[in-house]
Amino acid sequence: xxxxxxxxxxxxQFLEYTLVRAMxxxxxxxxxxxxxxxxxxxxxxxxxxxxxxxxxALTNLxxxxxxxxxxxxKHAIVRAxxxxxxxxxxxxxxxxxxxxxxxxxxxxxxxxxxSDLKRCLERGKGVFFLTAHYGNWEIMGLNHGLxxxxxxxxxxxxxxxxxxxxxxxxxxTVTGNAIFxxxxxxxxxxxxxxxxxxxxxxxxxxxxxxGVFVDFFGxxxxxxxxxxxxxxxxxxxxxxxxxxxxxxGTYRIQYGPELVLEKSGNREADILNGTQACCRFIExxxxxxxxxxxxxxxxxxxxxxxxxxxx
Numbered sequence: 264x265x266x267x268x269x270x271x272x273x274x275x276q277f278l279e280y281t282l283v284r285a286m287x288x289x290x291x292x293x294x295x296x297x298x299x300x301x302x303x304x305x306x307x308x309x310x311x312x313x314x315x316x317x318x319x320a321l322t323n324l325x326x327x328x329x330x331x332x333x334x335x336x337k338h339a340i341v342r343a344x345x346x347x348x349x350x351x352x353x354x355x356x357x358x359x360x361x362x363x364x365x366x367x368x369x370x371x372x373x374x375x376x377x378s379d380l381k382r383c384l385e386r387g388k389g390v391f392f393l394t395a396h397y398g399n400w401e402i403m404g405l406n407h408g409l410x411x412x413x414x415x416x417x418x419x420x421x422x423x424x425x426x427x428x429x430x431x432x433x434x435x436t437v438t439g440n441a442i443f444x445x446x447x448x449x450x451x452x453x454x455x456x457x458x459x460x461x462x463x464x465x466x467x468x469x470x471x472x473x474g475v476f477v478d479f480f481g482x483x484x485x486x487x488x489x490x491x492x493x494x495x496x497x498x499x500x501x502x503x504x505x506x507x508x509x510x511x512g513t514y515r516i517q518y519g520p521e522l523v524l525e526k527s528g529n530r531e532a533d534i535l536n537g538t539q540a541c542c543r544f545i546e547x548x549x550x551x552x553x554x555x556x557x558x559x560x561x562x563x564x565x566x567x568x569x570x571x572x573x574x
Contacts, residue, residue: 280426283356290357295368298357299512302350310345313559317341320558322574327480327553343554347508351399355434358402362437366405371509374406376502376518383500383521384413389456390500391490393522395467395545396557398506398514401435404463406516407504408438415440416455417463449489456499463504464490466538467545467556469564476567477539480546485565491537494524501541505548508555 290298310317324337332340358365383390390413394400407415417435421444422428435442443451443462452462469485476483494501501522507515522544524537549556563573 276424276426279424280430283427283430286353287356287359290353291360293357295354295357295365296512298353299350302353303346305353306346306349307342309349310342313345316559317345319561319574320344323558323560323562324553326482326563326573340554341558344556344558347398347555348557348559351401354399355401358405359430359434359437362405362434363409366402366409366438369399369402369513370406371511371513371515374410374516374518376520377410377412379519379521380412380502383502384459386498386500387459388498388500389459390461390502391456391494392461392463392504393490393501393541393544394463394465394504395548396465396560397467397548398508398555400465400506402514403504403506403516404435404440405438407461408440411439414455414458414460415463416443416452416460417441418443418445418452418465420445449493452489452493453497456493456497462499466490466541467549467562468560469562471565474565475535475538477535477542479542479562482563483567483570484542484563486538486542488534488538490541491524491534495526495530495533495537501537503544503548507552 290301293301320341321337324332324340328337354369358369380390392415394403404415404417417440419435419442422431432442441455443455455462464487466486470487471485473487474485475488477486478484479486490501493499501524502519503517503522505517507517509515522537522540524533524540526533561574566572
């Protein structure tokens with residue numbers, strides 16, 4: 264990269280970081296309700312301004328639901344999805360001032376399914392959390408750390424802005440969690456599971472390399488196979504973990520029910536079937552409340568050989 268271009272990039276990144284810091288300070292004295300109202304307004308603004316992202320989300324809804332939902336219903340879902348994303352981001356900035364006090368304020372009661380989690384941990388072979396970009400997944404992760412049941416390691420993409428990446432890492436690990444980056448060795452995941460830790464995997468995004476094609480909303484979707492592969496190999500439990508908005512400014516956390524993958528003796532078929540079972544569960548959650556999922560992602564971008572692109 265030429266020096267001038269690199270310098271401009273660094274300036275842009277610093278300005279972006281400064282904006283995030285200013286927003287964080289501005290949100291600090293507000294109540295959770297005030298933050299959520301601002302989030303909804305910001306989401307409405309993004310819905311109007313981010314035309315390409317809005318159209319991508321509508322295309323995804325066409326792919327997922329076809330004519331079973333009207334155009335008006337689809338626009339309402341996209342608008343609500345934008346609101347949820349904006350609100351989640353602001354809630355994270357707000358909670359970063361005092362996570363130990365503020366994160367529990369966003370959670371309604373004890374999580375459902377804790378007995379399922381404890382039963383999986385008793386086996387001593389680690390737990391995969393199957394999750395997605397649904398509700399406020401960052402707050403959900405922090406809340407797990409506060410429970411003190413088992414360390415949580417999340418797999419995340421390293422952010423392009425190094426200043427924001429450092430703040431994000433500090434925030435994501437403040438309650439005792441850890442982060443694995445996608446480029447890290449899979450051995451780190453294996454070691455964590457063998458310590459009987461938990462590893463969260465988000466399986467709702469397109470996988471350009473190394474994935475398998477399984478059905479997702481009736482269409483082939485490139486999906487990571489690592490969760491099913493490692494679960495098959497070391498017998499780590501697979502437990503869904505989702506964060507459901509309640510409509511009252513809080514979230515309900517749900518662990519389980521456990522997904523038990525069958526072993527037929529055909530390893531590759533078992534991994535494919537296990538990956539399909541995971542996607543089927545994620546789809547079932549999204550179908551119940553599609554407005555809480557992140558629709559503005561090119562989920563079906565990678566196509567099977569010979570099939571034309573969708574986007």
